[in-house]
Amino acid sequence: MDYKIGVISGDGIGPEIVKEAKKILDKTGEVYGHTFSYDEILMGGVSIDATGVPLTDGAIAQAKAANAVLMGSIGGNTTTSPWYQLPPELRPEAGLLKLRKSLNLFANLRPAYLYEELKEACPLREDIIGEGFDMMIMRELTGGLYFGKRVTEERDGVMTAEDTLTYNEHEIRRIAKRGFDIAMKRRKKVTSVDKANVLDSSRLWRKIVEEVAKEYPEVALEHMLVDNCAMQLVKDPRQFDVILTENMFGDILSDEASMVTGSIGMLSSASLNDTKFGLYEPSGGSAPDIAGKGIANPIATILSAAMLLRYSLDLDKEADAVEHAVKQVLKEGYRTIDIMPQEEEKKSSVTQVGTAEMGDLIAERI
Amino acid sequence: MDYKIGVISGDGIGPEIVKEAKKILDKTGEVYGHTFSYDEILMGGVSIDATGVPLTDGAIAQAKAANAVLMGSIGGNTTTSPWYQLPPELRPEAGLLKLRKSLNLFANLRPAYLYEELKEACPLREDIIGEGFDMMIMRELTGGLYFGKRVTEERDGVMTAEDTLTYNEHEIRRIAKRGFDIAMKRRKKVTSVDKANVLDSSRLWRKIVEEVAKEYPEVALEHMLVDNCAMQLVKDPRQFDVILTENMFGDILSDEASMVTGSIGMLSSASLNDTKFGLYEPSGGSAPDIAGKGIANPIATILSAAMLLRYSLDLDKEADAVEHAVKQVLKEGYRTIDIMPQEEEKKSSVTQVGTAEMGDLIAERI
Ligand SMILES: CC(C)[C@H](C(=O)O)[C@@H](O)C(=O)O
Ligand SMILES: CC(C)[C@H](C(=O)O)[C@@H](O)C(=O)O
Numbered sequence: 001m002d003y004k005i006g007v008i009s010g011d012g013i014g015p016e017i018v019k020e021a022k023k024i025l026d027k028t029g030e031v032y033g034h035t036f037s038y039d040e041i042l043m044g045g046v047s048i049d050a051t052g053v054p055l056t057d058g059a060i061a062q063a064k065a066a067n068a069v070l071m072g073s074i075g076g077n078t079t080t081s082p083w084y085q086l087p088p089e090l091r092p093e094a095g096l097l098k099l100r101k102s103l104n105l106f107a108n109l110r111p112a113y114l115y116e117e118l119k120e121a122c123p124l125r126e127d128i129i130g131e132g133f134d135m136m137i138m139r140e141l142t143g144g145l146y147f148g149k150r151v152t153e154e155r156d157g158v159m160t161a162e163d164t165l166t167y168n169e170h171e172i173r174r175i176a177k178r179g180f181d182i183a184m185k186r187r188k189k190v191t192s193v194d195k196a197n198v199l200d201s202s203r204l205w206r207k208i209v210e211e212v213a214k215e216y217p218e219v220a221l222e223h224m225l226v227d228n229c230a231m232q233l234v235k236d237p238r239q240f241d242v243i244l245t246e247n248m249f250g251d252i253l254s255d256e257a258s259m260v261t262g263s264i265g266m267l268s269s270a271s272l273n274d275t276k277f278g279l280y281e282p283s284g285g286s287a288p289d290i291a292g293k294g295i296a297n298p299i300a301t302i303l304s305a306a307m308l309l310r311y312s313l314d315l316d317k318e319a320d321a322v323e324h325a326v327k328q329v330l331k332e333g334y335r336t337i338d339i340m341p342q343e344e345e346k347k348s349s350v351t352q353v354g355t356a357e358m359g360d361l362i363a364e365r366i
Numbered sequence: 367m368d369y370k371i372g373v374i375s376g377d378g379i380g381p382e383i384v385k386e387a388k389k390i391l392d393k394t395g396e397v398y399g400h401t402f403s404y405d406e407i408l409m410g411g412v413s414i415d416a417t418g419v420p421l422t423d424g425a426i427a428q429a430k431a432a433n434a435v436l437m438g439s440i441g442g443n444t445t446t447s448p449w450y451q452l453p454p455e456l457r458p459e460a461g462l463l464k465l466r467k468s469l470n471l472f473a474n475l476r477p478a479y480l481y482e483e484l485k486e487a488c489p490l491r492e493d494i495i496g497e498g499f500d501m502m503i504m505r506e507l508t509g510g511l512y513f514g515k516r517v518t519e520e521r522d523g524v525m526t527a528e529d530t531l532t533y534n535e536h537e538i539r540r541i542a543k544r545g546f547d548i549a550m551k552r553r554k555k556v557t558s559v560d561k562a563n564v565l566d567s568s569r570l571w572r573k574i575v576e577e578v579a580k581e582y583p584e585v586a587l588e589h590m591l592v593d594n595c596a597m598q599l600v601k602d603p604r605q606f607d608v609i610l611t612e613n614m615f616g617d618i619l620s621d622e623a624s625m626v627t628g629s630i631g632m633l634s635s636a637s638l639n640d641t642k643f644g645l646y647e648p649s650g651g652s653a654p655d656i657a658g659k660g661i662a663n664p665i666a667t668i669l670s671a672a673m674l675l676r677y678s679l680d681l682d683k684e685a686d687a688v689e690h691a692v693k694q695v696l697k698e699g700y701r702t703i704d705i706m707p708q709e710e711e712k713k714s715s716v717t718q719v720g721t722a723e724m725g726d727l728i729a730e731r732i
Contacts, residue, residue: 078563079589093563123600127708128489145511145531150566160534161570165511168526195614197444197459200516204527223445230618231625234489234600248561252596252618259597342493 002035003313006066011045011092012286013296014072020298020359021070021305024325027363028309028318039066043099044074044092044286045083054095060102068312069279070305073286081288101142105271105279106171107178108139108250109307112257115266117330120341122262128236135240136186137257138179139250141271143171144201146247167201167246172208174274179244180216189220189241193229193249205246226253233257258283265297265338266326268304270311278312280304294354297336299326302362325365334361369679372432373404377411377458378652379662380438386664386725387436387671390691393729394675394684405432409465410440410458410652411449420461426468434678435645436671439652447654467508471637471645472537473544474505474616475673478623481632483696486707488628494602501606502552503623504545505616507637509537510567512613533567533612538574544638545610546582555586555607559595559615571612592619599623624649631663631704634670636677644678646670660720663702665692668728691731700727 005025009015025036041062043055054074063069075092078084083092099105113134114122122129148164176192183190192209194202206223213221224232226249232239233256245253258264267283282300290296303326310319333350336358341347353361371391375381391402407428409421420440429435441458444450449458465471479500480488488495514530542558549556558575560568572589579587590598592615598605599622611619624630633649648666656662669692676685699716702724707713719727 075563078591088566088569091563097564123491123494124489125491146564152566152570155534158534158536159570160532161566163531163565163567165529165531166526168521168524170524195617197441197454197457198463198512199529200454200518200527201529203454204518204525225444227617227621230596230622231630234622234625249618251561251593252615255593256596256600256622259600264597 002037003067004065005036005038005308006041006063006069007038008041008043008069008071008074009046010043010072010074010286011076012073012288012291014074014286016291016294016296016355017282017298017301018070018072020355021301023359023363024302024322024366025305027366028322031321031366032315032318034315034318041069043095045076045081047095048083048086048090048092053090054092055098060099063099063103068277068308070301070308071279071281072301073282073284075286076288097146099279100271101147103277103279104142104273106140106142107175107272108141108269109182109272110137110139110254110258110267110269110283111135112137112254112261112267113263114261115263115330117327118263118266118339120346121339122260124234124237124260130238133237133240133261135237135243135257136182137243137245137250137254138175138182139254140171140175140246142247143167144247165199165201167204169204169208172205173212176209176212176244179242180212180219183219183242184216187241188218189222191222191224191229191240191243193224193226193243193245193253195226196223197225201246209244229253230256233260254283263339264300265336266299266303268300268307270304270307272311276312276314278308280308294356295337296355297338298355298359299336302326302359321366322362325362328365329358329361334358368401368403369433370431371402371404371674372407372429372435374407374409374435374437374440375412376409376438376440376652377442378439378654378657380440380652382657382660382662382721383648383664383667384436384438386721387667389725389729390668390688390732391671393732394688397687397732398681398684400681400684407435409461411442411447413461414449414452414456414458419456420458421464426465429465429469434643434674436667436674437645437647438667439648439650441652442654463512465645466637467513469643469645470508470639472506472508473541473638474507474635475548475638476503476505476620476624476633476635476649477501478503478620478627478633479629480627481629481696484629484632484705486712487705488626490600490603490626496604499603499606499627501603501609501623502548503609503611503616503620504541504548505620506537506541506612508613509533510613531565531567533570535570535574538571539578542575542578542610545608546578546585549585549608550582553607554584555588557588557590557595557606557609559590559592559609559611559619561592562589563591567612575610595619596622599626620649629705630666631702632665632669634666634673636670636673638677642678642680644674646674660722661703662721663704664721664725665702668692668725687732688728691728694731695724695727700724
C-alpha cells in the first residue's frame with residue numbers, strides 16, 4: 001500500500017530526529033512492501049519565519065489530507081528566541097494548540113515505562129523500581145484551561161488576567177471511554193486524576209468517569225487527587241496502569257512520569273481523534289541547545305513512528321518490527337549521549353553513537 | 367509573655383499530632399518563661415459533625431483573636447466518609463479554603479529538604495541526592511482556580527462545568543515580594559513557575575514577577591514552565607532554592623517536592639498574611655487509615671509549631687531549640703514507623719517509637 005504521511009519537522013532538534021524516523025519508515029516499507037510518501041508541513045518557529053504565523057490554513061489542510069502526521073518538535077528558547085517577542089497567538093506553541101483543535105485530537109496517549117536496558121538512568125532508588133513499571137497516561141488534549149476563554153484587562157484600574165477551565169459531559173465521556181478501552185488491553189486498572197475536592201470541572205469529571213466505568217465492569221477504577229498523584233508517581237510508580245486525566249493535569253503528570261522512567265529520550269506519544277488519524281511525536285522538547293550537533297536521541301521519534309504504524313495504519317507487524325529493532329540495538333549496547341551510563345566503569349560496556357548512526361543501526365535490524 | 371494559640375486539631379491523626387506539638391510548646395514555655403494558652407477551634411469533619419458546617423463564623427472569630435493558629439489536619443477518606451456525600455461547600459476542605467480567604471493567608475511557605483538522618487528514605491538515586499537539597503516553595507494561597515467563579519449547568523442541553531483562574535497584579539506582586547524576601551535570606555535564587563506559553567494569567571504572573579525582581583538585584587530569577595518543573599524536581603532537585611508559583615501549581619509541585627525528599631512526615635508549612643499572624647500545619651494529610659493507633663509521626667506538626675514560634679511570635683531562640691531537639695532525637699536513632707529504614711540490617715541500629723513517645727523524647731531535649 002501507499003501511505004501519505006504528513007511530516008512536521010519543526011524546530012530545534014526536530015529535523016534531525018524526524019529524518020531518522022523517516023529512514024526507519026522507509027526501511028520498514030522496503031521489507032514489508034509499502035511505500036510512504038511524505039508531505040512536509042510547516043509549523044512552529046520555521047512557519048513563523050516563512051509565513052509570519054505558526055500554522056497556516058494551508059498547513060492544516062495538508063495535515064487533514066494525510067493518513068497520519070509525524071512530528072519532531074517545535075519551539076525555541078523562551079527567553080532568548082525572537083519568536084517569544086511575538087504576541088502569544090503568533091508564537092510556536094500556538095501552532096500546535098491550533099492543530100490539535102483543528103484536527104480534534106482530543107486523546108493524547110503517553111506511555112511511560114522503564115526500559116530494562118536503561119534501568120540505571122532511572123532517577124529512583126532500586127527497591128522502588130523493582131521489576132520496573134509501565135503506565136499509559138491518557139490526557140484530554142482539546143479542552144480545559146488551555147482552550148478556555150482568556151482575557152487580560154484593567155478591572156477598576158488593576159491589571160487582571162483570567163483563564164477559564166471548561167469541560168462538558170461529552171468531552172469527558174469520550175476521553176474516559178478511550179482510557180477504559182486502553183485499560184482493557186492492558187492490566188485493567190484506571191486511575192482517574194482530578195481535584196474534585198475543589199473544582200466543579202473535576203466533580204463533573206469524576207461523575208462522568210464513574211458512569212463510563214459501569215460499561216467496563218472488568219476494569220478497576222480508582223480516583224486520585226492531582227496533588228497526591230504527583231507524590232505517588234515518585235513514591236510508587238508501579239501502582240499505575242492507565243492514568244486518565246484532563247488537559248493541564250495531564251501535561252504536568254505525564255512529564256513527571258516520563259522523567260521518573262529516566263528514559264525520556266525514548267518515550268513516544270500519540271494524539272488521536274475519532275477516526276484512525278493521529279499526530280505522533282516524541283515526549284521530549286525541541287532542545288535548541290543541542291540542535292544541529294547530531295547528538296540528539298532519535299529513538300522517541302522512531303517509536304512514535306511505530307505508534308503511527310500501529311494506530312493509524314493498522315500495521316501491527318511492522319510496528320512490532322520497529323520496536324523490536326530498538327530493543328535489539330539497546331541490548332547490543334548502542335547509546336546516544338543522553339542515555340549513556342553515568343559511572344565510568346559502565347561506560348566501557350556500551351558504545352556511544354550519534355543521531356544518524358543510531359537511525360542506521362535500527363534500520364539495519366528491521 | 368503569654369501567647370494565645372488557636373488550635374485546630376481537626377480530623378484523622380490531627381488530634382494525636384497536635385497534642386504532641388502542644389507538649390513541645392509547653393515545655394518550651396517552661397524553659398524560656400512563656401505561657402501558651404490554647405483555644406480549640408472546630409474545623410473540617412469534626413465541625414460538620416458538631417455544627418453542620420465545616421467552619422462557623424464563630425470559629426473564624428476565634429482564629430482572628432489568636433496570635434497564631436496551629437493546625438493538625440482535616441478531612442477523611444473521600445470515597446468512604448459520609449462528609450463527602452455533602453454538597454461541596456459543606457465538605458471538610460471547604461472550611462480550610464474559607465479560613466485561608468477570611469484571614470487573607472495568601473503566602474504559603476513549604477520547606478522541602480532532605481534530612482541527613484533520613485537519606486535512605488529518599489526515593490531518589492544516591493548520586494542525584496548528592497549532598498542533599500533544600501528548597502522553599504512559596505505558593506500563592508488565596509487566588510487562582512481554587513477561589514474563582516464556578517458553575518455547573520446545562521448549556522444547550524449538555525451538562526457543563528466551569529472554573530475560573532483569575533489573578534490581578536496586586537495579588538501577584540505581594541506574593542512575589544514574599545518570595546524574593548525569603549530568597550534574600552537563603553541562597554538568593556528564585557525559580558518562578560508558570561505556563562506562560564499558554565495561559566494569560568501566567569503571562570501576567572511572569573511580567574509582574576520580573577518587575578518585582580528589579581527591586582532585588584542580588585537575587586537570580588529564572589522562569590520555568592510547570593511541566594518542566596515537575597520533571598526537574600525529580601531529575602535534579604538540588605538546582606532549586608525558592609520556587610515561587612501560583613495556587614494550583616504550588617499545590618501539585620509542593621506535594622511532589624515533599625515526596626521527593628522522602629521526609630514527608632517531617633515537613634511543616636506556614637500560611638501567612640500581611641501581619642505577623644499565621645496558620646501552621648504539617649504538609650501531610652489526615653491519614654484516616656492510621657488515626658487513633660498512636661503511630662503517626664508528630665514531627666511535622668512539632669516543626670510547624672517551631673515555625674509558629676519563629677514567624678508569628680518572633681521567638682527565634684525558642685524555635686531553634688525545638689528544631690535542634692528534633693535533630694537530636696533523630697541522631698539518637700528514634701523513629702516513628704513511617705521513617706523506619708526499609709532494609710532489615712539497618713533496623714537494628716534504630717529504635718521504633720509511637721506518637722506520644724516521640725513527643726516526650728523531643729520535649730526532654732529542649
Ligand atoms: C507546547 C505546549 C503547549 C504543550 C502543552 O502543554 O500541551 C507541551 O507542553 C505538551 O505537553 O505537548
Ligand atoms: C485540602 C485542599 C483544599 C488543600 C489544597 O489543595 O490547597 C490541600 O491539598 C493543601 O495543599 O493544603
